[in-house]
Amino acid sequence: MKRIAETIMVTFAGGLLFTWLHVPLSWMLxxxxxVLLWTALARRSLAWPEKLRNMGLALLGYSMGLSFTIESALQISTQLPSMLIATITTIVFSLIVAAWTAKQTNVSFESSAIGSIPGGLSQMVVLSEEIEGADLAVVAFMQTIRLLTVIFTVPFLAVHGLANEAVQGVAGPDGQANGSADTIISSIMAAAQAITSRPLFSVILLLCVMASVWIAVRLRFPTPYFLGPILAASLFTIAGYEPPHLPSLFIILAQWxxxxxxxxxxxxSSLGDWRKLLPYSIMGSVAIVxxxxxxxxxxSSLMPISVMTAFLGTSPGGMTEMGVTATLVGANVSLVVAYQMFRILFILFVVPYLLKWGFRRFRRNPNPDPRTGES
Structure with missing residues (x-):
C-alpha cells in the first residue's frame, strides 16, 4: 500500500505539471x-494494481466504442483494402529501417526486425523468444524506444501540427477536450441522470460490458479489457441505442x-550496451512516424478520410494511445481504432509465420551465388 500511495503522489504531480505546461494527453504522458524519472533517478520501486489498469482500459474502451455507428461501420468495411495496404507498406518500411539499424549497430537482423515492427511491446518480446538469433533485450529496448517516440511525438504533431486549433486537456463526453472543474461536475451529473432515468438499461449495459471482457479474455484477444468494452458499446450504438457517456473525471482517471x-x-535498463543502439532506435522510430x-x-487525397484520422490510424502506436489521441483532437475514433486493430491482428496472426519462414530461408541461403543460385 505504501508503494501504491507513493505511485499516486508521484504520478499526480507529473499529471499536474504536464497539465500546467499544456502538454497533449497530460494525464497519460x-x-x-x-514513473520513468522517479524509478531512474530516485531508484525507487513503484507499484500499480493490475485491476486498476484493467478498469482504466475498460473505461477508455467503452468511451471509444460509443463513437461507432452504422455509418462508421459501413465506412470501415469500405476501407479494409486500404487498411491492408497501410499495414503491409508500414511493415515493409519497418524492415528496411531494421536492416539499416542492424548494419549500423551490428545487432542481428532478427533482433532489429522484431524490434522495429510496430506490434505490441509484450507480443514482440514473446515472439523474439521463438526466433533463433533474436536477442530479447535488444528487442525489448527497441520496442520501448519506439513506444516512447510514438507516444510523445504523435500527439504533439496531431495537436500542434494537424489540428485546426490546439486542443488541450482531456476529451469530455462530447468529444471536445475540457478538463475544467465545472465541466467535470456537469458531466458527472449528466451521466448520473442518464443512469437513473434508465436503470434497467444501465444494468443490462453493464452486464454486457462485463460479458464482453470475459469473452475477449477467453478468446485471447489482444488487450481484451480494452477491446471487449469497445465491442459492447459499439454494438449498442449500432443497434440504435444511446448508452450514457462517461464523465470527464472518469476519462482523466483512466488515462492516469x-x-x-x-x-x-x-x-x-534492460540492455547493457544501450548507448550505441539508442540514437539509431530513435532515428528509426522517427522515420516510421x-x-x-x-x-x-x-x-487523404485518394479516400474520404482526413489527414488527422489517417495519421493516427497508420501511426506505429497502440490502439489505446492512438484512440485516446483521436478523442482528444476530434478525429474519427472508430476509423482510427479500426486501422490500429487491423494492423495489430495482422502482425499477431500473420507476421510471426512470415518472419519465421523468411529468417529460416535467409539463414539457409545467406549469400547465394548469382550464377547458380546456391550458397
Whole structure:
C-alpha cells in the first residue's frame, strides 16, 4: 500500500505539471514520465494494481466504442483494402529501417526486425523468444524506444501540427477536450441522470460490458479489457441505442492509470550496451512516424478520410494511445481504432509465420551465388 500511495503522489504531480505546461494527453504522458524519472533517478520501486489498469482500459474502451455507428461501420468495411495496404507498406518500411539499424549497430537482423515492427511491446518480446538469433533485450529496448517516440511525438504533431486549433486537456463526453472543474461536475451529473432515468438499461449495459471482457479474455484477444468494452458499446450504438457517456473525471482517471501502467512496463535498463543502439532506435522510430504521416497524406487525397484520422490510424502506436489521441483532437475514433486493430491482428496472426519462414530461408541461403543460385 505504501508503494501504491507513493505511485499516486508521484504520478499526480507529473499529471499536474504536464497539465500546467499544456502538454497533449497530460494525464497519460505526465504520469508515464513521472514513473520513468522517479524509478531512474530516485531508484525507487513503484507499484500499480493490475485491476486498476484493467478498469482504466475498460473505461477508455467503452468511451471509444460509443463513437461507432452504422455509418462508421459501413465506412470501415469500405476501407479494409486500404487498411491492408497501410499495414503491409508500414511493415515493409519497418524492415528496411531494421536492416539499416542492424548494419549500423551490428545487432542481428532478427533482433532489429522484431524490434522495429510496430506490434505490441509484450507480443514482440514473446515472439523474439521463438526466433533463433533474436536477442530479447535488444528487442525489448527497441520496442520501448519506439513506444516512447510514438507516444510523445504523435500527439504533439496531431495537436500542434494537424489540428485546426490546439486542443488541450482531456476529451469530455462530447468529444471536445475540457478538463475544467465545472465541466467535470456537469458531466458527472449528466451521466448520473442518464443512469437513473434508465436503470434497467444501465444494468443490462453493464452486464454486457462485463460479458464482453470475459469473452475477449477467453478468446485471447489482444488487450481484451480494452477491446471487449469497445465491442459492447459499439454494438449498442449500432443497434440504435444511446448508452450514457462517461464523465470527464472518469476519462482523466483512466488515462492516469494507463500512463502509470505504460511507465512501469518500460525497462530502459534492460540492455547493457544501450548507448550505441539508442540514437539509431530513435532515428528509426522517427522515420516510421514520418512514413505514416506521408502515407496519411496520400490516403487523404485518394479516400474520404482526413489527414488527422489517417495519421493516427497508420501511426506505429497502440490502439489505446492512438484512440485516446483521436478523442482528444476530434478525429474519427472508430476509423482510427479500426486501422490500429487491423494492423495489430495482422502482425499477431500473420507476421510471426512470415518472419519465421523468411529468417529460416535467409539463414539457409545467406549469400547465394548469382550464377547458380546456391550458397
Amino acid at each position: 505526465g504520469p508515464l514520465t513521472a 492509470s494507463l500512463g502509470i501502467y505504460l511507465g512501469l512496463g518500460i525497462k530502459l 514520418a512514413f505514416s504521416l506521408g502515407l496519411s497524406v496520400v490516403f
